[in-house]
Amino acid sequence: MLTIFYIFAVLSVLGALGVLFLRNPIHCALSLVGTFFCLGAIYVMLNAEFVAVIQVLVYAGAIMVLFLFVLMLLSSKDSEQYVNKWSVGKILAGLLSLGIFIQIAGLFTANELQLGSKGEYPLEVVEEVGSITLIGRLLFTDYILSFEIIAILLLVAVIGAVVIAKRRFQ
């Protein structure tokens, strides 16, 4: 179990580094798809099957296909030459993100991590009832208002995308 987790963790970090360092944006998108698949596998190991399925369907499927579609639509000729250049801004960016990483990692590995009390869905309950049943029950009872708001958000996003991307005739 642990070995499989480490394999998928290393693969997902490699995919993320591909997004950071590959020149061609299409290669970046494909390596991001690999990262999303590895994250889906890790979700399965964490007993969140529903999240794994929508990760693969929505992220690796729908969103990345949309990205690839736009990339192929907008074939831009300008290539990026940033790997060889070392400017002050880039060094500052590296230092800043190193600082953020130290902060987050220190917070996550601190012994006195304040986690609060345990919830009411231990692993046995989740395996007995099924995670999809539990999520659906929560979505349609406790979080029904957020669920409706998210539906309106999707509607607004669809209309907004059509309006923004529409070709304007003079």
Next chain:
Amino acid sequence: MIPIEHILLLSALLFIIGVLGVMLRRNVIVIFMSIELMLNAVNLSFVTFARSLDSMTGVVFIFFIIVVAAAEAVVGLSIILSIFRTRKTLNIDEFNLLKW
């Protein structure tokens, strides 16, 4: 059982790679992909905390995060599309109409 510190460190690492991508890359679509990567890193820590605390709320939140990410990708890509029509480039340094 996987120790939660390792998963959280993986999540922090993915988040930082996303931050670096936003700051270092100049292609606007790659910057967008880095934002998606950061959202995924946060999702991973949500699942980890939900599992380790025997709670289901984190998983419900991921549902909302994925919907917001999809909406953001759709609107952002259509904005990029309409900027590309006038500027003919994907370099984010050229998008300076709102700068002063």
